[in-house]
Amino acid sequence: MSRAADGQRLFVGGEWTEPDGGHYAVVDPATEETVGRAPEASRDQVHAACAAAREAFGPWSRTPPGERAAVLGRAADIIGSRFVPYAELARAETGATTGTARAMQVGVGMARFRRYARVEPAEWAIAPQINEAGPMGRAAVMGALAVRQPVGVVTCITSYNNPWANPAGKIAPALAMGNTVVVKPAPQDPLSVYRMAEALEAAGAPPGVVNVVCGRSASVGEAAVESADVDMVSFTGSTAVGQRIAEVCGRDMKRQLMELGGKGAALVFDDADLASAVAGIGTTFSFYSGQICTAPTRVLAQRGVYDSLVEQLAAYAGRLKVGDPREPDTVVGPVISAAHRDRVESYVELGRKEGAVVVTGGERPSLDRGFYVAPTLLADCTNDMRVAREEIFGPVVVVIPFEDEEEGVALAGDSDYGLIDYVWSGDVARAFRVARRLRAGGVGVNTVGRNMEAPFGGFRRSGVGRDVGSYALHAYSEVQSIVWPG
Numbered sequence: 001m002s003r004a005a006d007g008q009r010l011f012v013g014g015e016w017t018e019p020d021g022g023h024y025a026v027v028d029p030a031t032e033e034t035v036g037r038a039p040e041a042s043r044d045q046v047h048a049a050c051a052a053a054r055e056a057f058g059p060w061s062r063t064p065p066g067e068r069a070a071v072l073g074r075a076a077d078i079i080g081s082r083f084v085p086y087a088e089l090a091r092a093e094t095g096a097t098t099g100t101a102r103a104m105q106v107g108v109g110m111a112r113f114r115r116y117a118r119v120e121p122a123e124w125a126i127a128p129q130i131n132e133a134g135p136m137g138r139a140a141v142m143g144a145l146a147v148r149q150p151v152g153v154v155t156c157i158t159s160y161n162n163p164w165a166n167p168a169g170k171i172a173p174a175l176a177m178g179n180t181v182v183v184k185p186a187p188q189d190p191l192s193v194y195r196m197a198e199a200l201e202a203a204g205a206p207p208g209v210v211n212v213v214c215g216r217s218a219s220v221g222e223a224a225v226e227s228a229d230v231d232m233v234s235f236t237g238s239t240a241v242g243q244r245i246a247e248v249c250g251r252d253m254k255r256q257l258m259e260l261g262g263k264g265a266a267l268v269f270d271d272a273d274l275a276s277a278v279a280g281i282g283t284t285f286s287f288y289s290g291q292i293c294t295a296p297t298r299v300l301a302q303r304g305v306y307d308s309l310v311e312q313l314a315a316y317a318g319r320l321k322v323g324d325p326r327e328p329d330t331v332v333g334p335v336i337s338a339a340h341r342d343r344v345e346s347y348v349e350l351g352r353k354e355g356a357v358v359v360t361g362g363e364r365p366s367l368d369r370g371f372y373v374a375p376t377l378l379a380d381c382t383n384d385m386r387v388a389r390e391e392i393f394g395p396v397v398v399v400i401p402f403e404d405e406e407e408g409v410a411l412a413g414d415s416d417y418g419l420i421d422y423v424w425s426g427d428v429a430r431a432f433r434v435a436r437r438l439r440a441g442g443v444g445v446n447t448v449g450r451n452m453e454a455p456f457g458g459f460r461r462s463g464v465g466r467d468v469g470s471y472a473l474h475a476y477s478e479v480q481s482i483v484w485p486g
Contacts, residue, residue, distance in 0.1 A: 010039050010214075011197045013052030014207025020045055024216055026191055029095035029334040030325050030370045036093075038190045040215040046182070046223035049211035053153040053180040054229040056208030061150045061178035065119045072172055073117035074203035079110045079196075086195050090164055093189035095334040095371070096288065097325040104287075109164030109196070115452075116172035120473060122148040143484050148477040150178035151255050152231030155224040157245075158193065159236040160186035160336050161291045167193050170234045171200075173472035175209065179232075182211045184224045186237075188336050190214040222248075231255060232476070238391075239416075239461045246464070257465040257475050259293070259457060261391040262419035265412035266296035267434060269405075270304035271426035273446070274312055280422065280448040281397060282316045285375035286331045290395035291340075293462075294420045296448060298388055299399045300408050306401045310379045313397065314360040317375035322365045334371040335394055341371040344394030351378045351387040356398065383411050391417070405430070409437050418459030422448060441466070 008023060009016040021040030028035050041049075060068070079086060083106055091101035156170040167183060174181050185193035190212075197212045213220060225233050225248050232255035235245050239260040249256050268277045284295040301309045325333035335341050341364075348362050361376030373394050381388050381398040388398050402408040412421055421440040425431040428445075435443040441458040442450075450456075453469035467475045 008037050008039060010041055010045060010049070011194065011201075011210070011212040012045065012049045013055075013211065014201070017045065019215075021215060021217070024187075026093050026189065027337070028092045029336055030092075032369050032371075035089070036191050038187070038214055040217065041213040041220050043219055043223040046184075046213050046220055047227050047229075049182045049213050050153060050155070050224065050227035050229040052208035053182050053211055056206060057150075057152055057180045060175075060180055060206060060209050063178070065122065065176070065178075068176055068178065069117045069119045071200070071203050071205050072113045072176060075196075075199045075205075076110050076113035076117065078199040078202050079106065079113065082195070082199070083107075083110070086164075086192065089195065090189075090192045091325055093191055094160070094163065094288075095325055095336065097330055097333050098328070100288070100325075100333075105162055105164040105192075108162075109168035111452075112165065112168040113172045115469075116176040116472075119176075120470060122177075122477075140485060145482045147480045147482060148177065148473070149480045151476055151478055152179060153229050154179045154181050154232045154234055154476060155227075155230045156181050156183045157221055157224065157233065157235045157237065158183065158185050160188040161288050163189045163192035164196070166236050167196060169467065169472065170236075171196070171210065173467070174234070174476040175205070177473055177476045179476055180209045180211075182213065182224055182227075182230070184221050185212070185214050187214060187216040221245075225249065228252075232257070234467075234475075235259070242463070255478075257467060258463040259467070260419075260461060260463040261417055262293035262295070262458065262462055263298050263389065263391055263415055263417040264294060264296045264420050264422060264440075265415065265438070266299045266422040267402075267408045267412060267424065268299060268301045268305060268309055269408075269423075269425040269427070269430070270302045272305065272424035273426065274305060274309060276446060277309065277424040278312045278316050280424070280444070281313060282320075283448055284397050285317050285320055285395040289333055289335050289373065290344075291335060291393050293391070293393075294442075294448075294450075296422045296444075297392065297397055298415075299397055300402050300411050301399055302408065303401055303403055306399070310359060310377070310399055313399070314377050317360050317377055320375055322372055322374060323367060324370075332372075332375060332395060335373055336371070338371050340393070341373055344373050344392055344396060347387055347390070347392045347394070348376050348378070348396060351381070351385065351396075351398070354381075354385040354387060356381045356385065356387060361395075383414055389415065405434065409434060413439050416460060417462045419462035420444065420458075
């Protein structure tokens, strides 16, 4: 691989460009060693990337959908041919276990390119309608066609917890619909996104269709949002940052797609299959070490199973091996940085002060290197505690008791967030009834699994808009109506 595609240069207008701001080290959170060096873009370089995307938009938007899809398909093939080194890089810069880096990062990213290489209709007929008060007062039959048009230039700001699946879920549908993109990856692990750009370049994406800029300075993201060349911002990250982006977008009426924080409620009823509930809730400890907005971090347990559930969750957490993600039996790797480890640990200490009982975890694992947090279970919590209300984004689960269905639903809804909630119950009718009452963008019934064609997004402070499957094609397009006399 040439230095042009090793993550040390920006990708602007089809050229690998030296950064104005120099480079910074990308650190392996498991070893604290340098994985590589990433470029620090200047505001001028970000604006140049946006201008390149604007120039490329017209020709790309007019490219037949089948040709755009072919580029995505070829990119997926290229990613597949480089699967192992790409996954190793993802593991090194995120601290994910080898299995997670392969299956859930590079594997899902590649699958998303293949998904949007399937061409779908961008227009559909509307049944003719008789307008009773047509021109000159006469009834008229009017035909209509609804057409999906690309939005334009899309700034994609991506999260650090999955530098393959998350960017691919933005880039692939945006390109399929005829948009051009400026990608600003998370500063902690941007190198994988440059590999994605490398694959798209090799697949034949024309210059300017895909641009990648990055840097640790907040000014990089700000420049990618405020540019007059940008029509839409697709952001995954914290609610606080999303709110600031929304303010800037609002001034120019830019389209927004926001996937923000979560504090998923998991309601476990007395008749639930506890083994299933424990396995699902336990993914908070293991999957990305809890650094995932969809995690069932706030467990609401009905009184009849509360004690047993706490006991089984504690036992489950205690069986998980924390350590080097390269080892095949490791289940819980590190969190992304020392600063984030300190933040997660501060929440555990806050929980103690608020009156929560630390059933398991709560102490830093005795490992020589790396940013590790032990799987931690906080019991006897109340819904007004900060540990129950704020997103911790680590392997920490809080458990709150409830008496009956009404109280459980009320507690679940008493949150600033509403991304994904969960219900475990042996009574399927009740589970679906409760699911319909929850104010969340998604609800898992007796599962934490996802259907990758189902719409994804949140209520309240968990975001704006929906993507995944065909809904992502909708998100990255505008609907235009064309009307004519019948």
